[in-house]
Amino acid sequence: MEIKVVKSILEANEVIASQNREVFSQKGVYVVNLMGSPGAGKTTLLERTIEYMKEKKRMAVIEGDIATSRDAERIAAHAIPTVQINTGGACHLDGNMVRGGLQELDFEQIDLLLVENVGNLVCPAEFRIGEDAKVMIISVTEGDDKALKYPLMFQVSSVLLLNKIDLLPHLDFDLERFRSDALKVNPHLAVLTISCKTGEGLDNWFRWLEEKVNKKATSWKR
Amino acid sequence: MHELAIAQSLLKIVEEEALPYQGAKVTRVKLLIGRLSGVVPDALKFAFEVISQGGVAEGASLEIQEVPVRLRCHQCGEVFVVDNPFLTCPHCEGTGVEMVSGRELEITGMEIEDGNQGGQEHP
Numbered sequence: 025m026e027i028k029v030v031k032s033i034l035e036a037n038e039v040i041a042s043q044n045r046e047v048f049s050q051k052g053v054y055v056v057n058l059m060g061s062p063g064a065g066k067t068t069l070l071e072r073t074i075e076y077m078k079e080k081k082r083m084a085v086i087e088g089d090i091a092t093s094r095d096a097e098r099i100a101a102h103a104i105p106t107v108q109i110n111t112g113g114a115c116h117l118d119g120n121m122v123r124g125g126l127q128e129l130d131f132e133q134i135d136l137l138l139v140e141n142v143g144n145l146v147c148p149a150e151f152r153i154g155e156d157a158k159v160m161i162i163s164v165t166e167g168d169d170k171a172l173k174y175p176l177m178f179q180v181s182s183v184l185l186l187n188k189i190d191l192l193p194h195l196d197f198d199l200e201r202f203r204s205d206a207l208k209v210n211p212h213l214a215v216l217t218i219s220c221k222t223g224e225g226l227d228n229w230f231r232w233l234e235e236k237v238n239k240k241a242t243s244w245k246r
Numbered sequence: 247m248h249e250l251a252i253a254q255s256l257l258k259i260v261e262e263e264a265l266p267y268q269g270a271k272v273t274r275v276k277l278l279i280g281r282l283s284g285v286v287p288d289a290l291k292f293a294f295e296v297i298s299q300g301g302v303a304e305g306a307s308l309e310i311q312e313v314p315v316r317l318r319c320h321q322c323g324e325v326f327v328v329d330n331p332f333l334t335c336p337h338c339e340g341t342g343v344e345m346v347s348g349r350e351l352e353i354t355g356m357e358i359e360d361g362n363q364g365g366q367e368h369p
Contacts, residue, residue, distance in 0.1 A: 026357050029263050033256050033277075033351045115248055147248035150284055150351075175331030176284040208332040211341030 037151055040119035044126065044154025051131035054240040055139065056233070057117075057155035059177060062143030064163045065187040067095045068220040069229075070138055074102045076230050077136070081237055086125050086139040088117040095140065105129055116147035119154060136237045145170070149177040156240065157181075163188040164197045171205035178209045183216065185229060190219040249285060252351065253293035257303060259353055264302045267358050272303040274357035280313045280350035282331060287312065306356075315348030 032038065048055050060066050067087075074083060084105040087096040096108035107125040109117065122139065129137070139155065141148040149158075160181040162170055165188060171178045178184065184206055192199065203215050214232065218225035256275070264272050275294075279285050287310045298304050317333065318325045321340035328336065333343050 025360050026355055027263060028355050029259065029353050030355075031259055031353050033252055033259065033353055036255055036258065114251060116251070118251065146284055147251075150248055150252075172331065176282060179282070179331070179333065208334050211333055211343075 034150070037119045040123055041152035041154045044119055044123055046154075047126060047131065048137070048154060048156070049240075051134070052241045052243075053131050053134050053137050054237040055137045055153075055155045055157075057139050057141060057148070057153055057158045058161065059141045059145075059148045059158060059181070060143065060161040061145045061163075061166055064143070064161045064166065065220050066140050066143065066161055067098055069161055069185065069187065069218075070099060070140060071102065072220050072223070072226055073138065073230070073233065074099070074104060076226070077234070078102065078104065080234070081135040082133055083136045083138065084129050084134045086117075086122060086137065088121070088140055088142050090114070090142055105134070111142055115142055115144050116151050117141050117153055118151040122153040135241055136233070145174045145177050149180045157183065157236065159183045159185065161185040161187050164191050164195055168198045168202035169205070171202070171209045175209045178206055178213060181210070181213060183214045183229075183232060186215065186217045187220055189217045189224060190222045249289040250293045250297075252285060253290055253297055256290075256294060256353060257298055257301070260298075260303050260306070260356060261301060263356065264358060269302060271359040272306045272356055273359055274307050274309055275303070275353060276309045276311070276355040278311050278313050278350040278352045278354055280348040281315050282345075282348040283351050285351060311354075313347050313350045316346040317343045318346050319343050 058066055070085060085099045086107045086109060088109045088111060089095055090111050090113060093108045096106050100106040107128045109121050109125050158181045160177055206213055206215055216225060216228045218229060260272055260275055279287060291308050294308055314327045316325060316327050319335035319340050320342035322338040324337050326336060334341055335343055
């Protein structure tokens with residue numbers, strides 16, 4: 025006998041992600057879901073962002089890793105609330121894992137929550153966690169052909185940070201080709217070139233982020 | 247790799263839907279998977295096969311219908327199928343396109359073994 029069932033397979037996750045989002049919105053907290061390959065510079069970007077913004081905004085970080093708390097220790101050294109989520113093998117964070125971490129944070133005291141996803145250019149793109157924006161970071165050493173190989177990640181992201189541009193003179197990375205492929209895959213993507221090492225271009229990222237955080241705080245906080 | 251997580255969500259839905267049929271075996275599950283969903287059908291089948299063991303869906307086959315990427319251009323109004331991931335209109339090169347299909351990750355139906363149901367009527 026045939027039964028008709030029409031459902032999104034990820035419905036359960038979508039429901040939890042929406043609940044998380046509601047929690048964030050009620051407190052006016054802006055949430056970034058930061059995604060990228062292992063080694064792209066996610067944790068270093070967080071460190072630079074914290075250094076710049078710590079005095080201006082109240083920040084917290086959720087660190088998603090398959091195992092270890094190394095990244096969380098790096099972030100906690102900057103004296104901001106940090107929650108480690110070990111996925112225990114899973115290649116991405118989902119709404120439920122993030123929900124588990126939320127209890128450890130006091131959202132009355134937070135304007136900006138940065139969530140570092142598991143290092144992976146594929147899986148995290150599929151799972152919402154309740155974020156305001158997905159931001160992806162990719163480094164020039166990964167090659168200029170990634171937009172066509174991993175289109176979903178580029179399509180779901182609002183901002184693409186191309187990191188380690190200080191290495192460009194040593195590589196055959198075609199910046200124009202990379203940018204044009206990325207914009208073909210997602211014409212609305214904001215592409216920013218940065219170097220977390222030298223600091224080049226980071227001001228554009230900070231400006232983007234600060235604007236979003238301010239906007240959310242004024243639209244939601246009573 | 248996230249096919250395992252997706253298979254787990256799928257199995258949960260299948261087992262819940264099969265609950266009213268009192269342990270009748272699920273033999274087939276029909277799915278729509280968009281080309282741009284990021285899911286590899288074979289990986290999903292394999293994951294489902296492994297995790298469904300010992301339950302009502304053990305041995306059920308996943309019938310996957312892949313859905314092509316269809317875009318509608320807001321500028322020239324055309325709807326077209328693309329075989330690349332570019333969200334740009336191939337006719338007028340407009341970037342105001344909307345994805346009509348291609349991101350699906352849906353269950354559309356399942357087949358359950360008849361009989362052994364104590365003559366009860368089910369929806």
